[in-house]
Amino acid sequence: MSISFHSCNSRILCCRSNQNPRLSHSPLNFHNHLQIVDFTSRCQLFAVVDQKKCPFFTIYSKKNADAAFEEASFSSVENAVEEFTSVMKFGGSSVASAERMREVAHLILSFPEEKPIIVLSAMGKTTNNLLRAGEKAVSCGFRNVSEIEELTLIKELHLRTVKELGIDDSVISGQLEELELLLNGIARLKELTLRTQDKLVSFGECMSTRIFAAYLNSVGTKARQYDAFDIGFVTTDDFTNAEILEATYPAIAIKLYGDWTQDHAIPIVTGFLGKGCKSGEITTLGRGGSDLTATTIGKALGLQEIQVWKDVDGVLTCDPSIHPGAKPVPYLTFEEATELAYFGAQVLHPQSMRPAMDGNIPVRVKNSYNPKAPGTFITGNRDMTKALLTSIVLKQNVTMLDIVSTRMLGQFGFLAKVFAIFEDLGISVDVVATSEMYGSDWQAFSVFRRLNVNVQMISQGASKVNMSLIVNDSEAEQCVKALHYSFFESSEVSEMDLGVAFNNGNVEAIQVN
Ligand SMILES: Nc1ncnc2c1ncn2[C@@H]1O[C@H](COP(=O)(O)OP(=O)(O)O)[C@@H](O)[C@H]1O
Numbered sequence: 350m351s352i353s354f355h356s357c358n359s360r361i362l363c364c365r366s367n368q369n370p371r372l373s374h375s376p377l378n379f380h381n382h383l384q385i386v387d388f389t390s391r392c393q394l395f396a397v398v399d400q401k402k403c404p405f406f407t408i409y410s411k412k413n414a415d416a417a418f419e420e421a422s423f424s425s426v427e428n429a430v431e432e433f434t435s436v437m438k439f440g441g442s443s444v445a446s447a448e449r450m451r452e453v454a455h456l457i458l459s460f461p462e463e464k465p466i467i468v469l470s471a472m473g474k475t476t477n478n479l480l481r482a483g484e485k486a487v488s489c490g491f492r493n494v495s496e497i498e499e500l501t502l503i504k505e506l507h508l509r510t511v512k513e514l515g516i517d518d519s520v521i522s523g524q525l526e527e528l529e530l531l532l533n534g535i536a537r538l539k540e541l542t543l544r545t546q547d548k549l550v551s552f553g554e555c556m557s558t559r560i561f562a563a564y565l566n567s568v569g570t571k572a573r574q575y576d577a578f579d580i581g582f583v584t585t586d587d588f589t590n591a592e593i594l595e596a597t598y599p600a601i602a603i604k605l606y607g608d609w610t611q612d613h614a615i616p617i618v619t620g621f622l623g624k625g626c627k628s629g630e631i632t633t634l635g636r637g638g639s640d641l642t643a644t645t646i647g648k649a650l651g652l653q654e655i656q657v658w659k660d661v662d663g664v665l666t667c668d669p670s671i672h673p674g675a676k677p678v679p680y681l682t683f684e685e686a687t688e689l690a691y692f693g694a695q696v697l698h699p700q701s702m703r704p705a706m707d708g709n710i711p712v713r714v715k716n717s718y719n720p721k722a723p724g725t726f727i728t729g730n731r732d733m734t735k736a737l738l739t740s741i742v743l744k745q746n747v748t749m750l751d752i753v754s755t756r757m758l759g760q761f762g763f764l765a766k767v768f769a770i771f772e773d774l775g776i777s778v779d780v781v782a783t784s785e786m787y788g789s790d791w792q793a794f795s796v797f798r799r800l801n802v803n804v805q806m807i808s809q810g811a812s813k814v815n816m817s818l819i820v821n822d823s824e825a826e827q828c829v830k831a832l833h834y835s836f837f838e839s840s841e842v843s844e845m846d847l848g849v850a851f852n853n854g855n856v857e858a859i860q861v862n
């Protein structure tokens with residue numbers, strides 16, 4: 350068996366949903382976790398949390414919750430919370446300065462009928478600067494920590510912002526002091542573990558939310574800041590890439606609703622952050638994780654809509670930094686959005702659609718710089734009759750492995766053995782194309798033929814929503830532009846424009862990623 354490695358490839362992906370039957374998501378059944386107990390019109394929320402899974406985290410043990418239920422006649426209500434209508438997440442680019450924060454505040458207050466929960470990311474590129482500061486602290490010597498350029502940038506941005514917003518810097522002075530102390534510790538230890546890294550980056554969201562909540566209060570809009578790790582965002586202890594645990598949903602519903610009923614104030618919640626269920630330490634949900642924070646809150650509270658505010662007019666037909674001609678995609682299904690995110694569309698966090706899908710809650714991707722643009726509306730399913738191609742995603746620097754063996758013919762378990770090796774090495778496999786013998790009899794693409802580009806592999810996703818094509822890295826961006834022109838810019842567009850003729854003759858979906 351010979352194995353050859355092709356490195357420096359790119360995987361190109363255009364995503365188009367086929368007419369999938371409506372995905373049946375049963376809305377989250379609160380009544381497994383959360384009983385609404387109606388005591389003489391006062392509504393209390395009880396959560397039954399498995400203490401074994403989250404030892405440090407107890408709301409009610411099953412026993413005393415059951416006892417409470419027996420005492421009270423309770424009526425469960427459809428939505429756990431009537432009070433909140435939506436969750437609005439604003440990414441780093443939307444809150445990058447004092448001026449942007451003012452714009453976002455104005456945007457929120459321009460929907461008086463809404464009762465939103467706000468999720469914020471760190472300001473601008475603060476997360477990247479925190480990571481770089483941590484890396485420098487490992488080797489700069491503890492006497493030089495205060496000279497780290499990125500630390501200076503972070504301090505200047507946040508102190509300038511509070512000054513320009515007219516709020517007292519005591520809102521973040523403690524955070525900045527603690528940040529410098531942590532960098533000193535990293536410098537003394539000459540070590541930056543993933544656990545420490547999560548604590549380090551958490552300062553970004555902790556500061557942006559404190560500043561924003563203080564600003565809203567200063568302009569007369571009552572707001573309350575929350576660190577997600579303190580209100581029940583319970584995760585695995587997989588630092589830098591933690592997964593949210595089920596216990597999160599009832600916990601945050603209780604906390605946010607409970608506080609609201611005591612004292613109405615707009616919740617301003619840190620995106621991206623959680624707390625490890627065993628360690629009790631701060632974790633992060635993976636880069637771009639604030640999207641997941643927002644959809645988790647949407648599901649937990651059974652909200653009507655989840656809004657993800659970015660610096661682009663929604664999910665676009667390709668990355669605008671590759672092709673400025675990219676256009677907004679008006680509608681997507683959760684499945685399409687997940688595939689696009691998974692295969693590299695930076696615009697959404699790969700895991701973020703799951704809570705929205707589970708709770709069957711629509712997601713709207715909007716542009717905080719151009720709020721009048723309709724954006725992209727993501728739901729369980731959509732009219733596919735006119736859809737030809739949805740979007741093109743490019744994921745660079747993937748490695749393609751050709752496995753050729755005459756002994757593969759008719760052998761069962763061959764691929765299982767191959768994947769067991771990948772599992773042992775901790776390598777995730779994006780796409781697979783198999784045939785009983787090597788190579789493929791795919792016909793060429795007219796677009797690629799015009800570019801004289803050799804497609805090294807084609808693979809259709811199991812979901813039939815996407816098709817991946819492997820080409821050389823050096824040719825990838827021109828392929829994206831040419832495909833984008835063929836499908837989204839030239840007047841005559843047909844499936845045969847791509848000159849695609851697959852074995853089975855039908856073009857379910859083509860990913861140019
Ligand atoms: N298909 C796509 N549609 C929209 N944006 C995309 C796409 N692919 C990549 N992007 C990039 O994603 C960016 C928005 O995502 P992100 O940086 O996470 O925004 P934010 O920080 O505001 O949450 C855009 O500025 C754009 O450059």
Ligand SMILES: N[C@@H](CC(=O)OP(=O)(O)O)C(=O)O
Nearest residue numbers: 440441470476636637638639
């Ligand atoms: N600040 C974190 C979390 C996040 O989601 O940011 P943004 O919304 O700017 O993508 C990051 O940079 O990954």
